[in-house]
Amino acid sequence: MVTIKLLAEQLHVSVSTVSKALNDSSEISSATTRRVKDLAKHYNYHPNRTAVNLKSSQTKTIGVILPNILNRFFAKVLFGIEKEATKKGYNIITCISNESLDKEKESLQLLTHGAVDGFIVAVSEDTQTLGSFDHFNTILQQGVPIVMFDRVLNQVPCDKVIIDDFEASCKATDALIQQNRKHIAFITTIDDLNIGKLREDGYKKTMMDAVEIHDTSLVLKIQGGEDLHTRIKAFLSNNPQINGVVSADNISGTTCINTCISMGYKVPKDIAVIGFADETISQLSVPKLSFINQHAEEIGKNSINLLLDRLSNSNNKEFVTKVIPTTLLHAQSA
Amino acid sequence: MVTIKLLAEQLHVSVSTVSKALNDSSEISSATTRRVKDLAKHYNYHPNRTAVNLKSSQTKTIGVILPNILNRFFAKVLFGIEKEATKKGYNIITCISNESLDKEKESLQLLTHGAVDGFIVAVSEDTQTLGSFDHFNTILQQGVPIVMFDRVLNQVPCDKVIIDDFEASCKATDALIQQNRKHIAFITTIDDLNIGKLREDGYKKTMMDAVEIHDTSLVLKIQGGEDLHTRIKAFLSNNPQINGVVSADNISGTTCINTCISMGYKVPKDIAVIGFADETISQLSVPKLSFINQHAEEIGKNSINLLLDRLSNSNNKEFVTKVIPTTLLHAQSA
DNA sequence: TTGAAAGCGCTAACAC
């Protein structure tokens, strides 16, 4: 490894001269600066990150804790975070909690002590179910900032980035109602998450408020491990009056369309479907799924910018909760 | 931040005593060790990672450079890497090259100088197209080990983890031939990647070798940005003799099934489809896609283990290329 | 059994 010391020896100057020259200090003559930089280039010298980190007590890296990287939404948020982080000169350490509270705690612990400058996290299912939040507050008290996104904990005082799940679901349901559909079902595989409940509430509220409907019984809750197609098919068979579906997660909408088609329904004529998804998922069905776009990349970008803000302004601003607007995109299924 | 120094002062002992006690050195009396550990727990002391890193000149973190995290295959490999890394006490810094050579170079550069102990990378499309590889060899010469997976560069002497794309494609094609299908098409969206070419070669070889077939003209190459459904529909219309399809990537198989269904074909009766995918993707069509499973998680696990091996055995073993066997999984589309 | 001191690579007061 080539160090400042080596350069100093070769040039018969002191390490501080080299350091200053490398950092374009005005104290150093331009001649010396040139010599130093030339030699540095020649040796392909780059400052040792660890040493710089220790000296500056910051790492220029952010810990990102995700419940599940195989979920396209989280992958996309990560993409957004990485992109913006790189632009701002930060690296990201990714930890996957796999929906487990213990893994989440462990990752926080491990990274807290000097490995990262702050955290971006979407809490695990476990954490949300168990209502556990002490581990976050401990970190916060040590002065390490956290930004939570999507799955957030109200009991933790920190910056947050969310979408208005309730409103988005209202929007989807209402779009179906506007098409004069009266038998609208709600399908969810995320009943155990807060955002799942919010989306269900949005659906129910909209249905209750609609003229001549008031029917909120058409709710299908599917647990992990169950076969989507089988459950949906049975559900549709048992409720032949259904002519619209709101899907709360990012895969059941697609499966719903495919199931409808396989059962001989025309989509959207007989049954219209709206899901929470994105352009890519939309393309996976024929007809293409109409969807609520959550702008996952935007969520990632906002999360890291909120964090970097907090990192640079040590002054204690009020914590903010940023709501990223959703968009209803009419593809072909509604 | 609570440091060893603070503990030492509180206990009226030296920092070295504290350090040794914390590390269970036999030099220190059990009484002192206890006192130190108790106070450490009381203060929730944990060693500063950066300082330990600087001292030990290792970071216990691995740089992972991926072309595209939105591709499910890479997300899954990352999942496998993270899981195994955590088990072995390593963290991972994730960089996304976004298929760009420049970003790939930049990430390597930035992390090389003391930020990570080694790299796991799948090279970008750019890199492969341009045949650029100096940036890897530079890193290697500095003694930082690299493991390449899936998209590998023959010109770079390092450990590699791949699947036998040629063989996998042969296997898929042959399965269709065994069903007495003679008009088998090949659909690809990854024509510009080596693995894409290998899969095409496997298909062609198998077709040429089959009795009474020798027809390898039914190849559909789709570029990024084009609409899959539209292209596939036109292709199938123009070639009504097609009764089998091998899809080279992990989305066109699904779209192909949906397109077939929408055109009134029975799947697999009229047209059978096999893609490169996994259980989750398979579920997105009705009928479910039969697929070549690449065991992405396994690839991740093997990659990091190869890297950690290389990290611990500084002895220069021969570089290995590990081939992870694929599995043909018959779901419902073939 | 404990402590002093050096050093990992770097930066930045402070001297010269």
Next chain:
DNA sequence: GTGTTAGCGCTTTCAA
């Protein structure tokens, strides 16, 4: 304009 020195938090030799 350049050099000396201390110190970031830790480990580890060596001395006591």
